[in-house]
Amino acid sequence: MLSDLDIINGCKEGRESAYKALIDQYASRLMATALRYLRHKAAAEDAVQECYIRVFQSIHKYDHKDQLYPWLNKICVNQCLKELRNKVISMQPDGLLEVSEIPENQMPEGYEDAMQLALNNLPEVYRLVFNLNVADGYAHAEIAALLGITESTSRVYLTRARTILKSYLIKLNNTGYVSGVS
Amino acid sequence: MYQEYHDWEKAFKGQAANEKADINTGNVWNHVKNHIPAVQRKRNWMPFWLLLSGASMLVAASLWRENDQLRVHNNSLNNQLAGYKNRLLSCEKRQINMETHHALAASNVKTIENTQSVNPTKEKINTRSVPQASATNAFSTSLPKDAPTMQENSPVYRDEVNLPSLPITKTICLLTDNIKIPGISYGMKVFGKPNLKRNFVAIAPCFGVSSLRGSLISKDLNWNSKNLYQWGAQFSFGKYLSRHWFTALQLNYLIAQNQSSFTSIKSERTEVEGTTQVLIDANGNVKTIAGPTGATTYHQINATLYNTAHQVLLSPVLGYTLFKRQQPFLSVFTSAQWLLFNQSSGKAPLGNQPLGKSLVEQWTYRQKLPSLGLGFTAYQPLYHNWQLGYGAQALYHTDQFSSAEMILNRQGVSMNLYLGLQNNF
Numbered sequence A: 001m002l003s004d005l006d007i008i009n010g011c012k013e014g015r016e017s018a019y020k021a022l023i024d025q026y027a028s029r030l031m032a033t034a035l036r037y038l039r040h041k042a043a044a045e046d047a048v049q050e051c052y053i054r055v056f057q058s059i060h061k062y063d064h065k066d067q068l069y070p071w072l073n074k075i076c077v078n079q080c081l082k083e084l085r086n087k088v089i090s091m092q093p094d095g096l097l098e099v100s101e102i103p104e105n106q107m108p109e110g111y112e113d114a115m116q117l118a119l120n121n122l123p124e125v126y127r128l129v130f131n132l133n134v135a136d137g138y139a140h141a142e143i144a145a146l147l148g149i150t151e152s153t154s155r156v157y158l159t160r161a162r163t164i165l166k167s168y169l170i171k172l173n174n175t176g177y178v179s180g181v182s
Numbered sequence B: 001m002y003q004e005y006h007d008w009e010k011a012f013k014g015q016a017a018n019e020k021a022d023i024n025t026g027n028v029w030n031h032v033k034n035h036i037p038a039v040q041r042k043r044n045w046m047p048f049w050l051l052l053s054g055a056s057m058l059v060a061a062s063l064w065r066e067n068d069q070l071r072v073h074n075n076s077l078n079n080q081l082a083g084y085k086n087r088l089l090s091c092e093k094r095q096i097n098m099e100t101h102h103a104l105a106a107s108n109v110k111t112i113e114n115t116q117s118v119n120p121t122k123e124k125i126n127t128r129s130v131p132q133a134s135a136t137n138a139f140s141t142s143l144p145k146d147a148p149t150m151q152e153n154s155p156v157y158r159d160e161v162n163l164p165s166l167p168i169t170k171t172i173c174l175l176t177d178n179i180k181i182p183g184i185s186y187g188m189k190v191f192g193k194p195n196l197k198r199n200f201v202a203i204a205p206c207f208g209v210s211s212l213r214g215s216l217i218s219k220d221l222n223w224n225s226k227n228l229y230q231w232g233a234q235f236s237f238g239k240y241l242s243r244h245w246f247t248a249l250q251l252n253y254l255i256a257q258n259q260s261s262f263t264s265i266k267s268e269r270t271e272v273e274g275t276t277q278v279l280i281d282a283n284g285n286v287k288t289i290a291g292p293t294g295a296t297t298y299h300q301i302n303a304t305l306y307n308t309a310h311q312v313l314l315s316p317v318l319g320y321t322l323f324k325r326q327q328p329f330l331s332v333f334t335s336a337q338w339l340l341f342n343q344s345s346g347k348a349p350l351g352n353q354p355l356g357k358s359l360v361e362q363w364t365y366r367q368k369l370p371s372l373g374l375g376f377t378a379y380q381p382l383y384h385n386w387q388l389g390y391g392a393q394a395l396y397h398t399d400q401f402s403s404a405e406m407i408l409n410r411q412g413v414s415m416n417l418y419l420g421l422q423n424n425f
Helices: A005-014 A015-038 A041-061 A068-085 A113-120 A124-135 A139-145 A151-174 B002-018 B024-035 B046-118 B132-137
Strands: B168-173 B189-191 B199-219 B222-239 B246-280 B286-324 B326-348 B364-367 B371-383 B384-401 B409-424
Touching: A005 A015, A005 A041, A005 A068, A015 A041, A015 A068, A015 A124, A015 B002, A015 B024, A041 A068, A041 B024, A068 A124, A068 A139, A113 A124, A113 A151, A113 B002, A124 A139, A124 A151, A124 B002, A139 A151, A151 B002, B046 B246, B199 B246, B199 B384, B222 B286, B222 B409, B246 B326, B326 B364, B326 B384, B371 B409
Parallel strands: B168 B189
Antiparallel strands: B199 B222, B199 B409, B222 B246, B246 B286, B286 B326, B326 B371, B364 B384, B371 B384, B384 B409
C-alpha cells in the first residue's frame, strides 16, 4: 500500500501504478460519499469516475499541504453537486415527512437504518445542507457558495432538517423502534 | 430525546468519515486510464540561467580584463613618466652646471683679455673650451691665482645633453602626486585617480500602481481580477564591475492590493402542483385543471472583493551608472524578479468564498515567469558617502490563481516609484 506522498509523487511523474493505487485506495470511500449525495449507484459511479478524471488533470498542482483524502472528497462532493445541478432541485421543501408515508414493506428493521431512510427522504436541499455540514464538515459560508443560497438560508435549512429528523426520531420511538445508539 | 438525536448525529458523522461502498475499481480504472495526462515536462530554466550567468560572467571578466589592462597600461605610463621626471631633473641639473660653466668661462675670458692687454702676443682663447677640472669650482667666481695656461688647441669639452624624446601631448593618469617641473612644460595633462567606491547598499520604500489583470468567463461565471496598487520596501546590495557597470541583488517586500469582481448566475427550476388551466363553460361553470407548474429563478451574485498579498521577491540587477564629479549621478538598470513567498489575506479569489481553513489550501498563487523590469535611479549627494536615490521601475508580470477546478491567468505592467538612501563603500 503506497503512502499519500508516494501516490502524489508517482502521479506527478506519470507512473501508471500510482494512478491505479489512487483508485484502489480511495475509490470505495469516494463511492460512499457519492452515494450519500446522489443515492443512485450508477450515478454515483459516474460521479466517482468524473471525479478521478478531474483529480488526474489537477494532481500536478496538488501542494502536499492537505491530506490527500479530504482533497479528493472535496472534488467528489463538487462533482456530485454538479450532477445534481443538472437535475431539478426543489428549493421549496415539501414539508414534514410522515412515518406512515414510508410503505410498510420498506420499513427498515434497525433503528439506524430507519434514520438513514428518513435522512434520504428529507427534501433535497435539506438533505444536501445536512450532508455538507454534518457529514463533510463544510461551513455555512461554503455551503452558501456551493448551493447559491445565502448563509442564513443554509443555517435555516440545517435547523429544519434537524427538526424533521428529531420529529422522526420521536415517531420512531412511539412506533416501538429502540434506539441502537447508546 | 435530544441527547438521543445528538448521539445519532455523532454516530452518523463518524460513520460518514470512514464509510466505504462497493465499487468495481477495475471498471473505474478502465474508464479513466485514458484521461491520465501526459507527464508535463517541468520547464527547466536551468540551462537558460546557466547560459545567462555564463554570459554575465564573460561580460564581467572582459570588463575586469579591460580594467586590468588599463591599470597595467597606467602603471607603465607612470613608470615612463617617473623615468622622464628623473631625466628632466638630470637635465635641469646639467643645465645649471652648463650655466655655471658658461659663467666660469666668461670669467676666464675676462681674465685672459686682461692678460692679453699686458701680453698682446697671446692668442685669444676659445671661450668654449672649459677644462674638466674647473667644474669642481663651478661656484667660484674668482679665478685661482695659479690658473692653468689655456692651450690654444686644447680640445673643446662639454657634457653631452640628451634630451628625451618626449611626446608633445600625452594624457597620462598618475597614481602619484602631480609633478611640478618649473620652467619646463611638455604639454602633459595629469589627472588624479577618481575616488571610486566599489560597493553600495541601498534601502528604499516604494509605492506603485499596476495594470495587472485577468478574466475568467464561462456560462455561469464572470470573474475579473486585477492588482490595484502595491507598496513596500526594497533592500539592495551592489557591486561595481567596472567604472560604470554594476550588478546588484535586490530583496523586495511588497504588500499588493488585489480586487476581484465576481458575477455568478445560477438557475433554479421550481415545480409545484397547481392550476394550469381554468375552463368556463357556456353555463358559466368554472372548472380548473391541475398539473405541474413552475418557474425558473435566476440567482445572480455580484461581489467586489479585496484581498491583500504579502510578497517577498528577489531580483538580480544589472545596471550602468553615469558619474558626475566622481559621484554617481544616474543609473539605468534591468532586473528579473522571482517570487519567494506569497501570503494572501482577506477574501479568497473566488468572490464570496471566505478564506476558510478548508478552502485556503484549494487556491494557489504563483508567478508564471520571472517579472522583467527596467528602471532608473537618480542620485543626490547627501553627506560623505551617503546619497539620496530616487527613481522609477516598470515591471512586466505574469501570475496565476488556480484551484482544482479553474485557473485564472493575469498579466500586465506595474510601475513603482521609490525614494531611499544609498551608501557607497
